[in-house]
Amino acid sequence: MLKPDHDLHVHTYMSNCCSDKVHQTPRNILQRAGELGLKTIGFTDHVWVNPAIHPSEWYQNQGAGQIERLRRDLLEAPGFSGRVLVGCEAETMAPGKFGITPAFADSVDFVLLACDHFQMAGFVELPPARTPRAVAEHLLRFFRSAVQCGMADIIPHPFFPCGFLDLYEAAIAAISDDEFLDAFGLAQEHGVALEITAASLPPSKGGFPRETDWPLDTPVRVLTLARQAGCRFSFGSDSHTLDDMNRLPRLQQFIDAVGLTPQDLWLCPGRQA
Numbered sequence: 511m512l513k514p515d516h517d518l519h520v521h522t523y524m525s526n527c528c529s530d531k532v533h534q535t536p537r538n539i540l541q542r543a544g545e546l547g548l549k550t551i552g553f554t555d556h557v558w559v560n561p562a563i564h565p566s567e568w569y570q571n572q573g574a575g576q577i578e579r580l581r582r583d584l585l586e587a588p589g590f591s592g593r594v595l596v597g598c599e600a601e602t603m604a605p606g607k608f609g610i611t612p613a614f615a616d617s618v619d620f621v622l623l624a625c626d627h628f629q630m631a632g633f634v635e636l637p638p639a640r641t642p643r644a645v646a647e648h649l650l651r652f653f654r655s656a657v658q659c660g661m662a663d664i665i666p667h668p669f670f671p672c673g674f675l676d677l678y679e680a681a682i683a684a685i686s687d688d689e690f691l692d693a694f695g696l697a698q699e700h701g702v703a704l705e706i707t708a709a710s711l712p713p714s715k716g717g718f719p720r721e722t723d724w725p726l727d728t729p730v731r732v733l734t735l736a737r738q739a740g741c742r743f744s745f746g747s748d749s750h751t752l753d754d755m756n757r758l759p760r761l762q763q764f765i766d767a768v769g770l771t772p773q774d775l776w777l778c779p780g781r782q783a
Contacts, residue, residue: 512770514761517543518552518778519666519705519746522583524576525555525599526568530751536583540590542752546759552595552778553580554622554666554746559600559614563607564631565571566608577618580655595619595778599666601627601700604635605655615661619780622705622746623662625652629673636673637645642680650685650693657697664744664776665702667709669732679724687735694739702777703742706733706764708757716760718748741777 520539523531543551555576558569565572580596585745597618601609602625611769615621626649637648649669656662671681697704710729711717733743747758764770 511773512765512772514706514745514758514765516550516552516592516745517546517747517749517755517758518547518550518595518620518664518744519554519707520551520749520755521599522553522555522580524572524579525750526572526577527556528750530617533752534750536580537750538692539749539755540587540594542755543592544590548592548758550593550595550778551590552620554597555580557598557600557614558609560609560611561636563603563609564632564638567610568630568633569601569609574614574617574689574697583655597621597663600622600661601630601634602652602656606659608656608659608661610661612661620663622664622666623656623659624666625649625656626667626670627672631673637671640674642677642684643672645677645681646684649681650689653693654696657693657700657702660700662700662702663778664746665697665703666705666746667707667748668704668736670707670729672711675720675722678722679728682728682732690732690735691739694736694741697736698740698742702746704736706743706761706770707746707748708754708760709748711757711760711763715744716757716765724774726745726763726767730764733764733768737770737774743770743774744776744778
């Protein structure tokens with residue numbers, strides 16, 4: 511039976527969003543990954559490496575140097591019996607506008623290309639109205655652009671409108687099966703995987719603490735249609751602390767609900783030469 515045996519969405523102390531910069535080190539993360547019995551761990555600090563677009567204040571200190579610092583930290587970390595990948599989480603600022611370049615994407619093992627960070631008001635383009643259909647159409651535009659840009663390996667927390675979670679359930683309901691299948695068909699065509707993430711678990715089912723709850727059926731519908739379109743999947747805890755990594759086994763709820771098998775998983779080949 512398929513179990514979550516890898517985590518390809520882990521932030522270290524170098525990401526501004528990290529809430530425990532003392533303990534969230536590569537050394538400690540690898541130790542926790544070993545304790546959880548993981549076979550692969552993927553580091554995905556936030557980066558902005560696109561000189562053509564000025565970064566927001568939040569992104570200004572999160573450049574390519576973070577990747578080199580991470581690699582140095584890993585050289586000093588104790589051995590890990592599994593596979594260690596150096597990736598990143600990059601930004602879709604608007605359709606066709608991204609926080610990294612193709613050259614940078616080729617320098618890391620894999621790229622998580624976020625396309626729903628709508629909480630970054632004033633920097634990331636927001637939906638034109640706070641209605642379910644407006645948010646739905648915005649999600650679709652961003653997703654299609656991200657999977658076709660040639661830099662994404664995985665879409666993290668797909669169709670999860672950060673900053674608009676009060677409309678999450680209604681926005682997903684506003685997207686038809688055909689619209690989803692068309693978008694996921696593009697992802698499959700371009701070899702872009704979708705993340706199965708602890709972030710989209712309802713709070714009542716062990717997900718991140720939120721003011722808003724939603725039924726498990728909402729993210730399950732998204733994943734089921736993605737599988738129907740032939741997409742592959744990766745697992746991600748979206749960890750910002752060591753304790754966050756303990757959420758990974760809870761992704762079994764998605765595995766069981768969607769009926770995933772090992773053949774549905776994306777196996778990172780590594781992008782570096």
